[in-house]
Amino acid sequence: MKKIQKGNNNNPDGKFDNKLNMSLFDIVMVGFTRYQQKDVIPKADAIKNKLYSLMTSDQEFIEAITTGTSNKGKVQKIFLIWFNALSEIIGTSDYELRSFSDSFKKELFDANPTCSICNQQITSLYDSVVDHKIPYSLGGKTEPANGRLTHRYCNFARGNRD
Structure with missing residues (x-):
């Protein structure tokens, strides 16, 4: 997953970094494990927009995925920010087992x-x-x-x- 940078006068759309951001990948994927696919897909656009907003305007989130990747407190904070964002969009998860025993x-x-x-x-x-x-x-x-x-x-x- 690549981090997006906020747009400016020269490039109002912003730009994606050239390299993968593993911290960003980790928080997004772990966040999705808390929900069922049928709950995520209908809200994919809202989720994507929220993620872009966090990457471009939430300074604490931006710092944690770029420079705070080895700081336990910052890692916990970005997970919390992302989990709360998903919860606002999707709602609480009623996690149910998918596999039989x-x-x-x-x-x-x-x-x-x-x-x-x-x-x-x-x-x-x-x-x-x-x-x-x-x-x-x-x-x-x-x-x-x-x-x-x-x-x-x-x-x-x-x-x-x-």
Whole structure:
């Protein structure tokens, strides 16, 4: 992720730095782990605009991502600034597990090692995954009633189609 510098009379659009800013990358990516994709994507423009605003007008944020990258207090501060910004835009996160537990997968495998998609036998527990009957990305919950055993390949080939 590249840091943007505030525009001026010669370049009103501002400019991106030539090199990646790993501190900036880290805070943005960690911030996104607190939310579900379906909550982030509809607000992508607002999130991008807020990030650009922080990079161009919040002096504490700018300093922390450019010169304070080894200062624990500054690192904590930029994470807090970014988490608060995301919370203002997206709201509070109701984080929900996306993956079924290994013990649930083993229960399904022991009960019936047949792929629910292709109806072929699954020969190894390690070649199986628990698939969401209603895809997670379409609002399917990670709960036993919405889980079914499939081949790893069949699950990935299915994608998020219902």
